Amino acid sequence: MSRFGGRVREYPSVSIDRFDRDNLRARAYFLSHCHKDHMKGLRAPALKRRLEGSLNVKLYCSPVTKELLLTSRKYKFWENHIVALEVETPTQISLVDETSGEKEDIEVTLLPAGHCPGSVMFLFEGDKGTVLYTGDFRLAKGEAARMELLHSGTRVKDIQSVYLDTTFCDPKFYHIPSREECLNGILELVRSWTSLTPYHVVWLNCKAAYGYEYLFINLSEELGIKVHVNKLDMFRNMPDILYHVTTDRHTQIHACRHPRDEEYLRGNRLPCGMTCQNGTPLHIISIKPSTMWFGERIKRTNVIVRTGETTYRACFSFHSSYSEIKDFLSYIRPVNVYPNVPPVGGTEDKVMEILKPLCRSYRRNLEPRYKPLGTLKRVHKRELSDTDEDDLFDSELTSARPKIPKLQREESRPPNTGHSENAEENINESTESYKATAANTSLKVDFMDCEESNDDDDNDEEEESEINTAEDFSYEPDATCTSNFNRIMSDQQDGDIPCWDAFFKCNKLEESSENEDNFPSSADAGGSQPLFSDSDGVSDSTHISSQNSSQSTHISEQGSQGWDSQMDTVLITSQERNALDWSCLGRGGSRAVASVPQEAAKDTQPDNSRWKPLSQDRSCAYDGAHDLKSKDTGDVEAGAAHVQDVLVELSDNPRTPDLELRRDSQSSSDFEIPSTPDAKVPQPDKLHSLYKKLAAGESILKEKKVS
């Protein structure tokens, strides 16, 4: 939800996405997209009066946004005051103060934002510098680099400030599956259900907001089934959308709504009232698009999660994930960044701690500056780049990724003394005060970067969520790593000796984390990785055979939300540990090699074929010719089997970054992690001495080699 006040400090005479209060005096208005939280005051009488008394005041937006806005009669009065600007077409605008006659020229460029039809970012260029207002955006990694108008020549423009959509700017939203992944998941689910009989219908439980259209379009194109919606007049001049939606209820895909649609569904009735066709009752499943995410790299989930007998949740996000935000901002590297949205769980301070290091102003003397800390012996020996500093900054100063003390650190350094010796003088006051409150709990100099655990993310409100069992996770390498990690931590607190392999897996997590942060653009979403060996559970996971809950592996793997509450209870048997070693080391490594070219290709040339920015007039010439048509099997009768495949494919999709990073961690780890699963396990007394050295910050390389 946008809290942006409407104005950027460089150009205070324009108002963007806010139209109340001070914004009533703006010389020009900009609307990034047609969502209510960006339209505050847009139909207020005060603004209406302002328009009536002015010939000059205009609202600038994309052609699609104009169309959507003017479709609503409540905004009709804007008709003669809206100027549609073509996307990616720099336009000069004169900002004239109507009372003083004072004038300022500014150039504005609309850039596609990937949030909903018509959504754009605004790039302002003028005497006060270049400013990018992102509005709400969902841009995949590397997309900023592909925007020509963010560049001059081969270099990115010198951007003074970015006003950024920080909706998911929290490490717990580290990864959100790509548009394509989500789309494919939904597509295959819908395909398999609707192909059973003409009476098998799907209800897409979409919010009343723009942004789902590309889903409708792609489902309709791939399946040849139009989507039933309540209204479509706003698309009357957008044939690419219009063709794929219908107000005829006799279709197998519905996105219609009713104020009490949930209760309709319970009565086997679609929100539009349809309950049977030709006397035959409909078989309805509902799919609720929701934002599902992978917390840092330790968890995975399906893009589709079954939440009940006939209910599914499908991953869908209008907003960029944490890693996408970081990729975007670190590419732009503005001098300043300002969050448009207070982050979900956190404070603005926390967000700024994440974003500031990605800005140039971070290097200025007023800002906190981190030196490499001499005591960080186990930090990679790498060329010290900006992002290295970022990591230090992150590691030290944010609670976003909790830092876990190295073993016995508590003994060797009492709280409040160790952490500041190298860095204290360079930290500004706010940081210092933060440290003061946090130092006793987690922040020390010599910490491992531990993975986030989203313990409180149990978000699934309503449905009869099916409960995970420990067995479901037996083959899940990431999860196992994590639970091992947790075990270490508790072992530590208990004063027991942690087991060796659990210990080194932890370090691998640390390495992964650093690597990924330092090479953001290489950490894109995993494609369709082959599975790990959990075909057993998954094979039961089709709704078509109306399985009971406990058999549905894909449901039990709703991971990103339900995971952490489970994690502590997962026990690792030695057998499972072997499987873990195998998957983390052997298979993980070899897989990663195979996945690299694919991922690299994806980075440079994403699959844009099905996500057209539905924001440009030329989007009306939506190109229906698609690569993915080839997915059609024609095997309509094999619905059940098909769904199985889908869910298997979706659920067993280990994150490519993990795999890559795991491999990386082996080659670069200071710990010299044994590269084979059967590496000899040190004896307890040996371990003790190793941990002592670790705690003291000494190198253990020699000992490790010996052992």
Place this chain on the structure above:
DNA sequence: GCGATCAGTT
């Protein structure tokens, strides 16, 4: 009666 705001719901 309308609009703004807030709490609650989906």
Place this chain on the structure above:
DNA sequence: CACAACTGATCGC
């Protein structure tokens, strides 16, 4: 968690 929107209660003009 929140998304993005809707509903209903309250308050002020």
